[in-house]
Amino acid sequence: MPVTETSGPVLSLQGITKRFGPLTANDSISIDVVPGRIHCLLGENGAGKSTLMNILFGLLAPDEGEIRLGDEKLTLTNPKQAMAAGIGMVHQHFMLIPVFTVAENMVLGREPGTGGMLDLASARRKVRELSERYRLDVDPDALVEDLPVGIQQRVEILKALANDATYLIFDEPTAVLTPQEIDELMAVMASLRDEGRAIVFITHKLREVRAVADDITVIRRGKVVGKAEPSAPEAELASMMVGRSVSLTVDKEPAQPGEARLVIDALTVASPNGAVAVDELSLEVRGGEIVCIAGVQGNGQTELAEALLGTMTPLTGTATLDGVDITRAKPARTIAAGLGFVPEDRHRDGFVGEFSIAENLVLNNLDAYSSGGLLQLGRITQNAKERIEEFDIRSTSQAQPVGSLSGGNQQKVVLARELSRPLSLLLACQPTRGVDVGAIEFLHKRIVAERDRGTAVLIVSTELDEVESLADRIAVMYRGRIVGVVDSDTPRDVLGLMMAGATYDDALATVQEASNE
Structure with a gap:
């Protein structure tokens, strides 16, 4: 007391x-x-x-x-x-x-x-x-x-x-x-x-x-x-x-997973200082399911995501998306293969703050909005109006610079851009970091809706509440390896021990032993 x-x-x-x-x-x-x-x-x-x-x-x-x-x-x-x-x-x-x-x-x-x-x-x-x-x-x-x-x-x-x-x-x-x-x-x-x-x-x-x-x-x-x-x-x-009532739970039906769309086999990635950050990691994500990678930040999650996007080159191993080898592909090729990417640092990697909402919404798909080397400004404006309404982006107009929006609305712009085209895989890193509770509710609904379209969804999050709410399966990552893939209803204490390096069996035994004392 x-x-x-x-x-x-x-x-x-x-x-x-x-x-x-x-x-x-x-x-x-x-x-x-x-x-x-x-x-x-x-x-x-x-x-x-x-x-x-x-x-x-x-x-x-x-x-x-x-x-x-x-x-x-x-x-x-x-x-x-x-x-x-x-x-x-x-x-x-x-x-x-x-x-x-x-x-x-x-x-x-x-x-x-x-x-x-x-x-x-x-x-x-x-x-x-x-x-x-x-x-x-x-x-x-x-x-x-x-x-x-x-x-x-x-x-x-x-x-x-x-x-x-x-x-x-x-x-x-x-x-x-x-x-x-x-x-x-x-x-x-x-x-x-x-x-x-x-x-x-x-x-x-x-x-x-x-x-x-x-x-x-x-x-x-x-x-x-x-x-x-x-x-x-x-x-x-x-x-x-x-400032308003919000739902703190993610309302979703049970997953209906199909075939594996993302297949990672023994992937090894080195960090910029040369140390091994991802260590012979293997993981599959099927269409129509959300796999969340849980773990304390700094255990290789960032390097894994960047290797899948193509901004880091793996040392060994392979990654395929719908059968297409993306192991050493550049970002333009991985995006063309159907990868949608939400970075963990939206300010650095997710948008150009000085650019308008309309411009940011087409940054990774300019070919679709140009003709004869010229941008089709009317189509870009119309796309922005539709996405602003669809994603409830609170703004003065489509011409407003993204850097002047709130954190939640900035994240909505990033997600709207990535979901505005057919995807094989949505890879979202810390998708609700720095976002208010109301925007979190909306973003989670859109991620679940993308799963229900048959897209494979891979979430990297250090927020265990978010992992437990969104995941159909949880892959626990520790020191560059997946120490286990478990069901979404796995007890929090077991997940915590796995995040510290324990196997599922050892973590479960430890928790059960503690409960019996």
Whole structure:
């Protein structure tokens, strides 16, 4: 249970406003961070949560409003001042030096020692002391680059605790963790809360909020739109985030799979640094089914997708699409063979932000909209009008630059382009990353509809909720290999162990043994 007496004054953000040009990222936001409680800041990507916490940690300066610690007004112009006030932050993207040890990372910027000599023995003792106290088992002499991402996150937490932070900010901390590691993190946050620390937990995942929150503040488009109780149903929280009621389940009939359309046989792909990223991987995807690749990010999913598209060349093995060898084909050929591709980073690979909606909708199919070397602008405009209506793309007109659209509407443009022609395979990587709950509902429906047309669908997603909702079969990927292909109703605990490298049989036995204890 949370402590009843706090170990420090309330940290208050009062009327915080932050603008970036015409965009108001934070609009007069006020929240209280109370020691002994976990305050969840809930909102979609782009809602302004991280901006607000970057202000609290001294990384950004507010345009209006103030931060107070009890009766004292704080001026935070850099993280050093924030840490001096007892504020620590566990960043979404780890702030660690890969070639340094855990101990060296822990004391970076505040190195112990005298006469210019670094006292690493003291740093190691600090790591061991904090590791034992908070049950965060970390080897002080391990190189960070050799550690799994879950252990790297422990190092980030220990760094904040080494400063004796009373107010801890966790910014989307579960994005790269297995379900078991997420459970461990929740237990750590609860332990910190119970000894009197204040936790600010930034997330967009409803399951996690309801698991640990004492207080919930919902932010939408830079404004606080309400507070909620941890017992509130997920549907209620989702509607607060989006501003309307949404369905959190994917409504689909059982798959009617046909013949294998994508066949991958012993494919090996090297990453740009020469390391093997995809290791003799074999997988089949049949027409009329959705296969989701589950796994913690960084286990070869990106390299596999790029090899299938043709932007990376496999070392060995083969990939065929409807019998056509695409193993070493360039993107133009794979697209012509019937591949529709939704990249994991739409801003970098999915569209040209300065181009209009109409132009982006034909980028990979210009031959169909040209004659005699000239673009048929009337047809391009008409296509855009039809796709905008069909995919509910919220815009001022087909001439609006895609870069000015919301994340969800940008993703709709990408998906609309890929689904505007007959496909053999839809390959979608992180199809709903940075997309609001309402747009997720729509995108999932379109993906299922494409499956029902007989297209083979391969989804790469690190969101386990999405995998469980969409998949007809789940292929679990770990260190470049498929460790197992399982049914979509496989227990979450089993999937989590497989994501850490266990076979299905071993994972199932472990879960059953734990349930019997």
